[in-house]
Amino acid sequence: MIPQDDAPPAQPLPPSSAAPTPAPAPVPPAAAHTLRTTHLESAVEQLADGLLRERRSDRRWRVFFRIVWLAVALAVLYALFVQRVQHAAPTGPHTALVEVRGEIAADTEASAENINAALKSAFEDVNAKAVVLRINSPGGSPVQAGMVYDEIRRLKAKHGKKVYAVVEEICASGAYYIAVGADEVYVDKASIVGSIGVLMDGFGFTGLMDKLGVERRLITAGENKGMLDPFSPLPERQRALAQAMIDQIHQQFIAVVKEGRGNRLKETPDTFSGLFWNGEESIKLGLADHTGSLDYVAREVVKAEEVIDYTPKENVAERLAKRFGAAMGEGAVKALRSLGSIR
Numbered sequence: 001m002i003p004q005d006d007a008p009p010a011q012p013l014p015p016s017s018a019a020p021t022p023a024p025a026p027v028p029p030a031a032a033h034t035l036r037t038t039h040l041e042s043a044v045e046q047l048a049d050g051l052l053r054e055r056r057s058d059r060r061w062r063v064f065f066r067i068v069w070l071a072v073a074l075a076v077l078y079a080l081f082v083q084r085v086q087h088a089a090p091t092g093p094h095t096a097l098v099e100v101r102g103e104i105a106a107d108t109e110a111s112a113e114n115i116n117a118a119l120k121s122a123f124e125d126v127n128a129k130a131v132v133l134r135i136n137s138p139g140g141s142p143v144q145a146g147m148v149y150d151e152i153r154r155l156k157a158k159h160g161k162k163v164y165a166v167v168e169e170i171c172a173s174g175a176y177y178i179a180v181g182a183d184e185v186y187v188d189k190a191s192i193v194g195s196i197g198v199l200m201d202g203f204g205f206t207g208l209m210d211k212l213g214v215e216r217r218l219i220t221a222g223e224n225k226g227m228l229d230p231f232s233p234l235p236e237r238q239r240a241l242a243q244a245m246i247d248q249i250h251q252q253f254i255a256v257v258k259e260g261r262g263n264r265l266k267e268t269p270d271t272f273s274g275l276f277w278n279g280e281e282s283i284k285l286g287l288a289d290h291t292g293s294l295d296y297v298a299r300e301v302v303k304a305e306e307v308i309d310y311t312p313k314e315n316v317a318e319r320l321a322k323r324f325g326a327a328m329g330e331g332a333v334k335a336l337r338s339l340g341s342i343r
Contacts, residue, residue: 094306095298096122096131104140104148104174109312112147115178118310119148123155125310130162130302133182134294139173139195142249149256152181164301166294167191172276176287177253180260184301186292187279193287196257197274198246203230261286 098118104110122131139145152163165171165182172195179185187193209216209231216231227238254272258265265271266286282288292301299305 092306093127093129093304094308095302095304096125096128097294097307097309097311098122098131098133099309099311100133100135100137100148100175100178102137104137104144104178106141106144108140110137110140110144112144112151114312115148116151118312119151119155122310123159123161128161128308129304130164132294132297132302132307133163133165133178134168135165135171135175135179136168137172137175138170139175139177142174142177142198142253145174145177146252146256148178149181149260152178156181156183162302164297166292166297167193167279167288173197177256180257182260184290185288186290186297187282187288188293189278189280189291191279191282192276193279193282194276195274196253196272198250198253199274200228200242200246202228204234205231206233264289 098115100110100115102108102110104112106112119131122128155161156163162184163182165179165185167179167185167187168191170192171179171185171187172192176194176196206216216229218226218229218232220226224238224241226232228234228242250272257272264286266284268285271285271287277285277287279288279291283290294307295305298307
């Protein structure tokens with residue numbers, strides 16, 4: 001037997017893996033307060049940084065828009081300056097040009113206000129040897145045309161200058177009303193000239209309303225106050241009144257043509273019927289005098305080859321005003337005016 005005292009000492013057992021994990025030490029209240037404060041400060045810094053970035057972005061956009069508006073203002077001033085320079089340009093003998101383009105009406109470029117202002121400037125310029133009306137218009141308001149005709153007659157008598165009408169594609173109705181105020185009318189052989197007449201147009205919806213079962217409730221004070229209402233029947237008496245009115249305007253038109261053309265007019269049964277003719281035929285009928293263009297008249301008739309345009313031009317400011325709301329209701333106004341319009 002081996003003596004017990006000689007046996008090796010006993011080895012300690014390794015700790016068991018299943019021993020429980022000791023609980024974390026509790027955080028002291030002061031340390032917890034410091035931790036919360038740190039988180040709060042971090043959140044405040046992030047918020048402040050975001051607000052700062054946003055303000056910087058807003059400031060950049062404000063600067064950008066200020067630059068844009070400054071550029072627009074400079075463009076408007078430049079356009080106005082250029083326009084003044086262009087009007088101040090004539091310094092020597094020249095032919096003054098006034099354009100009559102498009103519909104003749106109060107709210108168009110071919111309004112009496114615009115045309116008469118250009119005519120006045122042209123006549124008053126001592127270097128303008130004569131005035132040429134270059135016409136390309138189907139006509140329009142007899143009131144506006146009459147105002148231009150009267151102004152031509154007045155300025156001719158005051159300044160003693162000749163006025164020539166040069167027709168491009170079309171000179172009809174109210175446009176011809178203006179043209180006869182000139183001393184001579186020049187056309188292209190294929191121009192459309194004439195239409196000496198008056199019309200009043202509109203629509204009647206009474207039959208359609210009956211089919212749809214729609215009742216028109218129109219209350220007026222005055223038996224003829226609703227005259228030409230498109231949603232009401234047109235009584236024969238009101239039709240006769242409207243016809244008499246446009247017949248009277250037609251006679252005014254005829255008198256102006258006879259006064260302007262004088263003995264040159266070769267009147268036929270169709271002259272004042274509303275028909276129109278090409279330029280070549282209009283010369284034969286005495287509605288026009290010769291064929292010729294603007295350059296021809298300036299060079300060969302006026303003897304002042306340089307042509308200066310006195311027609312008012314829409315500038316940048318006016319275009320911007322229209323774009324940003326000045327013409328917002330233009331469509332509605334035109335629709336209302338078209339009911340029973342006369343031209």
